[in-house]
Amino acid sequence: xxxxxxxxxxxxxxxxxxxxxxxxxxxxxxxxxxxxxxxxxxxxxxxxxxxxxxxxxxxxxxxxxxxxxxxxxxxxxxxxxxxxxxxxxxxxxxxxxxxxxxxxxxxxxxxxxxxxxxxxxxxxxxxxxxxxxxxxxxxxxxxxxxxxxxxxxxxxxxxxxxxxxxxxxxxxxxxxxxxxxxxxxxxxxxxxxxxxxxxxxxxxxxxxxxxxxxxxxxxxxxxxxxxxxxxxxxxxxxxxxxxxxxxxxxxxxxxxxxxxxxxxxxxxxxxxxxxx
Amino acid sequence: xxxxxxxxxxxxxxxxxxxxxxxxxxxxxxxxxxxxxxxxxxxxxxxxxxxxxxxxxxxxxxxxxxxxxxxxxxxxxxxxxxxxxxxxxxxxxxxxxxxxxxxxxxxxxxxxxxxxxxxxxxxxxxxxxxxxxxxxxxxxxxxxxxxxxxxxxxxxxxxxxxxxxxxxxxxxxxxxxxxxxxxxxxxxxxxxxxxxxxxxxxxxxxxxxxxxxxxxxxxxxxxxxxxxxxxxxxxxxxxxxxxxxxxxxxxxxxxxxxxxxxxxxxxxxxxxxxxx
Numbered sequence: 001x002x003x004x005x006x007x008x009x010x011x012x013x014x015x016x017x018x019x020x021x022x023x024x025x026x027x028x029x030x031x032x033x034x035x036x037x038x039x040x041x042x043x044x045x046x047x048x049x050x051x052x053x054x055x056x057x058x059x060x061x062x063x064x065x066x067x068x069x070x071x072x073x074x075x076x077x078x079x080x081x082x083x084x085x086x087x088x089x090x091x092x093x094x095x096x097x098x099x100x101x102x103x104x105x106x107x108x109x110x111x112x113x114x115x116x117x118x119x120x121x122x123x124x125x126x127x128x129x130x131x132x133x134x135x136x137x138x139x140x141x142x143x144x145x146x147x148x149x150x151x152x153x154x155x156x157x158x159x160x161x162x163x164x165x166x167x168x169x170x171x172x173x174x175x176x177x178x179x180x181x182x183x184x185x186x187x188x189x190x191x192x193x194x195x196x197x198x199x200x201x202x203x204x205x206x207x208x209x210x211x212x213x214x215x216x217x218x219x220x221x222x223x224x225x226x227x228x229x230x231x232x233x234x235x236x237x238x239x240x241x242x243x244x245x246x247x248x249x250x251x252x253x254x255x256x257x258x259x260x261x262x263x264x265x266x267x268x269x270x271x272x273x274x275x276x
Numbered sequence: 277x278x279x280x281x282x283x284x285x286x287x288x289x290x291x292x293x294x295x296x297x298x299x300x301x302x303x304x305x306x307x308x309x310x311x312x313x314x315x316x317x318x319x320x321x322x323x324x325x326x327x328x329x330x331x332x333x334x335x336x337x338x339x340x341x342x343x344x345x346x347x348x349x350x351x352x353x354x355x356x357x358x359x360x361x362x363x364x365x366x367x368x369x370x371x372x373x374x375x376x377x378x379x380x381x382x383x384x385x386x387x388x389x390x391x392x393x394x395x396x397x398x399x400x401x402x403x404x405x406x407x408x409x410x411x412x413x414x415x416x417x418x419x420x421x422x423x424x425x426x427x428x429x430x431x432x433x434x435x436x437x438x439x440x441x442x443x444x445x446x447x448x449x450x451x452x453x454x455x456x457x458x459x460x461x462x463x464x465x466x467x468x469x470x471x472x473x474x475x476x477x478x479x480x481x482x483x484x485x486x487x488x489x490x491x492x493x494x495x496x497x498x499x500x501x502x503x504x505x506x507x508x509x510x511x512x513x514x515x516x517x518x519x520x521x522x523x524x525x526x527x528x529x530x531x532x533x534x535x536x537x538x539x540x541x542x543x544x545x546x547x548x549x550x551x552x
Contacts, residue, residue: 042319042325042329048531049317049437049529052527053526093534155438157441162324170446173449251326251328251329253326
């Protein structure tokens with residue numbers, strides 16, 4: 001039997017900082033592995049860009065992470081998962097790249113939502129790009145063809161989080177406005193379809209009320225990854241149990257350091273890289 | 277005497293769409309020349325990025341516009357004017373590039389503010405990048421050393437405009453919050469130090485009241501450009517009187533077309549380009 005390699009890593013890619021939240025959840029669930037995080041902070045946010053541009057940026061990110069010894073990459077950005085994942089998975093087919101695997105965040109969240117809903121009315125809030133891609137309705141209807149899916153693009157929520165206004169009245173007003181339509185549809189389950197929205201989770205829960213179950217990817221993705229590794233030993237075997245934590249970003253601003261400290265309890269060292 | 281060339285153009289660069297507003301003002305003032313507009317819509321907004329990244333993106337844009345026969349470039353983006361203009365002006369010195377000129381938008385706005393203020397208390401609202409660069413205080417104090425300058429970064433205003441919420445309560449709340457401190461300082465003049473803020477001008481005027489003069493670059497820049505050409509005939513002589521209008525962007529989304537139609541009264545043809 002082949003020995004477990006020292007440096008087989010798990011890559012986490014996000015357009016910005018939001019994916020740190022998912023990384024934290026994954027590390028809590030699976031601390032023994034090594035992780036490389038890449039945030040494309042020089043070009044964040046992806047949510048309003050065209051499908052072509054999101055694909056091109058994501059392709060560059062995936063290529064970078066594979067070069068950094070990643071055996072498996074999780075695209076933590078919903079817009080990138082929606083606009084680029086399927087094309088990239090076709091380009092990295094197992095027959096050509098047997099040791100390279102790319103996963104998104106939409107399926108774990110969709111599975112969880114379908115498991116939780118009772119009246120089969122599921123709401124999704126996300127960026128414009130994710131909503132336009134129709135990726136959530138596609139995944140949800142595959143799992144539950146009789147479901148009714150209601151989507152709402154919330155273009156201001158990412159800037160609200162990024163500018164530190166997540167506890168302000170502005171956040172209340174924006175969330176209230178965006179959720180108004182979905183509440184009228186009597187949804188009983190709401191997917192937070194953008195990594196940034198995790199930071200607004202408590203506010204959103206308050207506004208939708210107790211009768212609506214809120215699905216957060218920060219919780220859904222780590223659990224699914226554990227079961228994925230149990231089912232795919234051939235991939236798990238290629239991962240080093242080295243507890244490596246590496247952080248890359250395409251722009252260096254203070255925010256990364258501040259969030260890193262907040263999420264991981266200690267300073268993180270971030271290296272700037274250029275994606276081409 | 278050398279003949280006027282057919283294709284000497286004026287370049288307008290902005291991180292996104294906001295500069296279309298300035299271009300419209302310039303064309304109204306100087307319709308006879310030819311214009312090339314470039315919006316870096318694949319990487320907008322610049323306001324929260326590091327100085328290094330803003331410089332690099334702006335350098336790529338300037339190089340592109342010079343290759344497109346521009347004799348003079350106006351950097352309509354305040355963040356780029358703040359973080360990159362002086363360095364680029366040094367790189368394109370007249371002795372090496374006699375026919376290439378780069379101008380920003382901060383000086384016209386600053387001159388107008390100094391002309392208008394009576395109590396010498398001037399407020400500036402802008403992106404984080406522009407505020408951190410201290411470019412407005414530097415220019416204003418050069419023109420009026422005894423002035424008191426009060427700056428306020430307004431990171432949510434660009435996303436509010438970009439997401440079409442400029443007429444909403446969210447806009448009122450955000451503007452009110454950002455302007456609160458400046459109003460307490462008893463400013464009598466306020467510079468809108470970001471091209472996007474032109475769209476919020478009426479709201480801002482209402483909130484600051486009649487006693488505060490609001491300086492908008494959309495008006496200050498075109499006037500200054502006319503006098504600049506009067507003083508610099510050697511540059512004006514290199515411009516074709518061809519009425520060319522060309523539009524480039526790094527991402528193609530519907531917004532450009534919609535804004536173009538709104539600003540120019542007819543559809544504009546936009547070509548996608550990659551900056552490197």
